[in-house]
Amino acid sequence: MFKKIPRQFYYFLAAFFVLNLLQSVFTELIFDEAYYWYYSQNMDWGYFDHPPMVALLIKGSSLFFNGELGVRFVSCIISALNFVVLWLLIDHPKKNLYVPHFFVLVFSMTLLNAYGFFTLPDTPLLFFTSCFLLSYKYFLKSPKFGTAIILGIFMAALMYSKYHAVLVIMFVLLSNLNLVKNKYAWLSVIVALMCYAPHFYWLYENDFVSIKYHLYERPNDAYQFEKYTLGFFVNLIALFGLTFPFIYYALFKTKSRDLFNKALLFLTYGVILFFFLSSFNRRVQTQWIIVICIPLVVIVYNFMLGNKPILKWIMRLGIVNSLIILYLRIGLVYQPILFNFYYESHGNKAWVEAIYKEVGDIPMVFENSYRNAPMYEFYSGGIPTFSLNNVMYRKNQYSIDNSEERVRGKKVAYISKYISDNTFSHTKPDGGILKGKYISEFSSYRKLECILEEDKVSLGNSNYHLKVINPYDFDIDISKLKFSIAYLSPYKITLGLKPVEPRPMKDSLQILAKNDSIDFSLDIPDYDKEKVGYIRVVISENGLYPGLNGKPTPIQ
Structure with a gap:
């Protein structure tokens, strides 16, 4: 398989890899990378925001290097390997004659370029999307035990990268519903679930904290066309820069020729449609749709080679894109003189x-x-x-x-x-x-949990049942705790606080015992009902600002 790759391809690949290594060494970490580095200091099967693959990449990098390269080294490797897998996904008979055109196409895709060295959850997501599609391509040709196992492993690797991976798997499945009748496809699903079982167990052990946060507890704000839906279309353009008209023209003109090509189209259109609909509910971040770059590399490259005018335009604009990207990459290291902007990798x-x-x-x-x-x-x-x-x-x-x-x-x-x-x-x-x-002696109790037994509450009403749980292995003096009601907008943004004094249901309780709970009776003060959508019970300890102890409870 690798013998068919021309030598020229490896020259370009080596240059790309060295560029990313140098970029990794001289570019300071961005904040998300530092956060995921923190993940890697305590390896686990899951983390609050994401599955553990990004932490595994960083832990692997740290085995070879210190500093920034100790965060990014494995990302540089899998990003280079991703180009190889993308090349193998393309079957066009003339592709070996157009190696530079392939690298201009992929290098000119802005975030596909950035994730060549940044270590973020999307870095393994992109790589394993390519691997999943390649294994699916071979599965279609030869559905048997071996290809089913490999396909299942890459499905699990996708899901260990980022929860958005479920869209990749779902839309590929929708492109070929006959898979539900294929015993080897079911074998792949079983293998994927077995490989993913440790993360399922981690979610169970942690009260499905990641799922609850992403689906129910994220703050939001009121719909704004410019910020949400128009912003979504701006993101679709930003992914490809100056080449975007020809990228989407190639997508529009490509028709389904076989099951694999159909999967690429379903994946691309499916992700675009899903996040278009999502844009009516929340702001869609650019990296959420980055996964469409993988099928579009294959679709657009195949289209380019059969359409000379499009080939010329993508090459011309792709080179301009690439030069702009190179300038911006230098700007990640040194604040640019031409455009004096601050980025989070500076200072x-x-x-x-x-x-x-x-x-x-x-x-x-x-x-x-x-x-x-x-x-x-x-x-x-x-x-x-x-x-x-x-x-x-x-x-x-x-x-x-x-x-x-x-x-x-x-x-x-x-x-x-x-x-x-x-x-x-x-x-x-x-x-x-x-x-x-x-x-001089810091002490916080941010894991104290406040649970209202009622599913909904009314402002200005009395005698709600509040349970306060102490998960710590030490007792806590109740006199050190100050309770408040936090009033949240319908979009779960905190509007304000009012102090309250819950009444213990048992008299003379002064201590919240370790690994125990206390029941209180709670009155909820009134507030501006026009604005409030939820309340949460919060605790201030030792004079600190109140925490996030209670879950948002809807106002009825």
């Missing part, structure tokens, strides 16, 4: 060094920043950090792991916009101000 070492000079080796607590906390830990050489998430923010990996215990009872440097008596501050390159102070 992270500098602000971490400045804070470190101020606070030294003591642990850091960042309020409402799962971005700054891991970035500081990475560039400070492993100083323990914790993201203290309050009711104005959202839950994340720091809400479910053991990081709170790394700072409990210790002197910490506490950085938050909610403090006014700061003793030090630093202005970041993006203009953000980090205000900090020292806390």
Whole structure:
């Protein structure tokens, strides 16, 4: 199979790989990469936001290198391998004569280019989408035990990369419903489920926290055509830059010739349609639709080779795209002179060094920043950090792991916009101000859980049943806890707080015992009913801003 690949292909591939290695070394981490690096410090079968594949890539990279390359090395490898798999997906008899055209096409796709070195969940998603499609292609030719096993493994690898992978599998299945009658296709499903069983078990053990967050608890806002639906179409253009008219023209003109080509079309149109409909409910991020780049490389390249005018235009505009991308890639390392924009890969070492000079080796607590906390830990050489998430923010990996215990009872440097008596501050390159102070003995109880027994509540009503659960292995003095009702908009954005005093259903309770719970009677104060869609019960401990203890409960 690999002997059919021309030598010229390997020259281009080597150049692409070396470019990504150099980019990885000289580009500081972006915030999401730092967050996923934090994942990799405690390997598990799942994490709050994503399945574990991105953490596995980083852990693998760290076996070979330190620093940024220790986060990105495996991403560089699988991105190069992805080009090989894409090439193998193409059957056009003249493809060996047009190797440069293939690399111009793929290099000019903006995010496909960026994920050549960034280590994000979409990096393995793209690679395993290509592998899944290649294994499906061979499965169609020879549905037997071996190809079914391989197909199932790649289905699981897709799902371990990102939950969006279910769309890839679903639309390929919809393109060939006869698969439901194929025993080898069922074998693939069984293999995939067996491989994915550890993550299912992790979800069960963690109360399906990832699914609940993505489906029910993410904050949103009111529909805006420009931000949502128009933004979705802008993202479709941004994926391909100047070549976008010819990319979509090739897609529109390509007809289903066989089952594999039909799968590519179903996958592309299916993802576009799914996120178009989603755009009427929430803002669609560009990377959510990036997976269409994989089938479109195959569709467009095949179309190019049979249509000389389109070939010429994609080459011309693709080269311009590539030059712009190269300039932007240099801009990731150095702030560009021509367009003086700040990006999150600029200045992270500098602000971490400045804070470190101020606070030294003591642990850091960042309020409402799962971005700054891991970035500081990475560039400070492993100083323990914790993201203290309050009711104005959202839950994340720091809400479910053991990081709170790394700072409990210790002197910490506490950085938050909610403090006014700061003793030090630093202005970041993006203009953000980090205000900090020292806390001699830090203690938070962010895992305390508040459960309203009622499915819906009415504002201004009394005697609701509240259960407060202490999951810690130590007792908590109830006098240290201050309760409030957080009022949320219909889009689960916190509008305001009102203090409340729940009444214990048993008299004289002063201690919330370890691994135990207490039942309270709770009155819910009135608020502006025109705005409130949900409430949640929250707790402030030791003078800290209230946390995210209760789940959003609808107003009836």
